Amino acid sequence: MTKRNIIALIDCNNFYVSCERVFDPSLEGKPVAVLSNNDGCMVSRSAEVKALGIPMGAPAFKHEALIAKHGGTLLSSNYALYGDMSMRVMQTLEQFSPEIEIYSIDEAFMSLNGFPTVDLEAYATQIRDTVKRWTGIPVSVGIASSKTLAKVANHWAKRVPGFKGVLSLLDEERLEKALKLTPVGKVWGIGRQYDKFLRGCGIENAWQLRNADERFIDRYLTSVGHKTVLELQGYHAISLEEAPQDKKSILVSRSFGKQVDSLEELKEAVSSHVSVAAQKLRQQNSLAARMMVFLSTNRFKEGPQYSNSKQMVLSPPTAYTPELIKYAMELLEEVHLPGFEYKKAGVMFSELVSSDDVPLNFLETNYLDDKRKVLMDTMDKLNRKNRRDTLFVASCGTKQQWQMKRARLSPAYTTRWSDLPRAK
DNA sequence: TCTGGGGTCCTAGGACCC
């Protein structure tokens, strides 16, 4: 932990919007925002939208008119497209270092240990230019001696035009200056609550947090907060995770495109969510030992509210969709109260165990040792090869009127890869 | 009319046992 490390954080600039612009260059230079599921709120905003003062997560309907007035565009999210683009960006990045952690769909940490430090910003510029040329996506690069400091570096690389998307904070003087200018709430790991608390204690910026009294940190911050402080001091307290870890829980939920009051429709929706979640489960070779079903009314709407969940232990653990759906329906019946207009439902699997760790010769019949697994594998294979819903369990329904809205979806670029524009 | 979804980690406190 004490060894001097060099970490780069590469972060795509307003990633979803940038993906859309790669395929539709006419969106360049205009306000563009990509909306969350159900076309609800803005989850990716172009610089022009930010300049209009529209905050992250703002409901679309509130700002629709303003965006239209400035010749802008709102788009439904197209995760198939963003997933593909993300893969291309990450593959490009892998050429620049043997040690890389894909942290999210639009971010990666990279170890630059052993690289000649004098030219690191030049190297970062080369990374940036290459990603832009090969994928069309603009990125920013922050370099520092810990992940948390690399986040700070990236923050300023993105916001100060003079840095041209690249900033190294390996230099102590520059680091001090940057940390003094960084509000404490912008530090990775400091959210709204800690921001408020720390400010109340007179800690306003990252530099003050870095130098805060150790007893104060021990007393008022959790172990996570403690790590954050160490990271600000330049220690490598949060390590680079190169191999993607298996999920410890899998959750699938959706808001409905309309209010839903019938139990039948709720059953269809939950069946569908269970099907998707179970497929994810099998994809990482896991079985679930616990399942939770939950639903809720629209919290933004006047009227009676209800939100609740029920869970059960699955013994033996399973990943067999029909079985999971059967139990999920029982949970749903328990948790459902008639007379409410529901807006959202979902399912969560937790206490996941690897198939390899489950003994095959249980006395009970086991998902793994009979035909059920073969059936699921076949279904997954078919659905991967064709559309995701080529084969599905009947309880998911066919009308699916509760489905989410995606009224502003961009064309299906991903089905026409030959059209992918090659940037000059 | 219209306000997302999917994760992780940590802690406090209850239940239970001796």
Place this chain on the structure above:
DNA sequence: TCTGGGGTCCTAGGACCC
């Protein structure tokens, strides 16, 4: 009848992230 302390395990919920 009232009084104890310590330990573990589990769960709900909070806080944070993208």
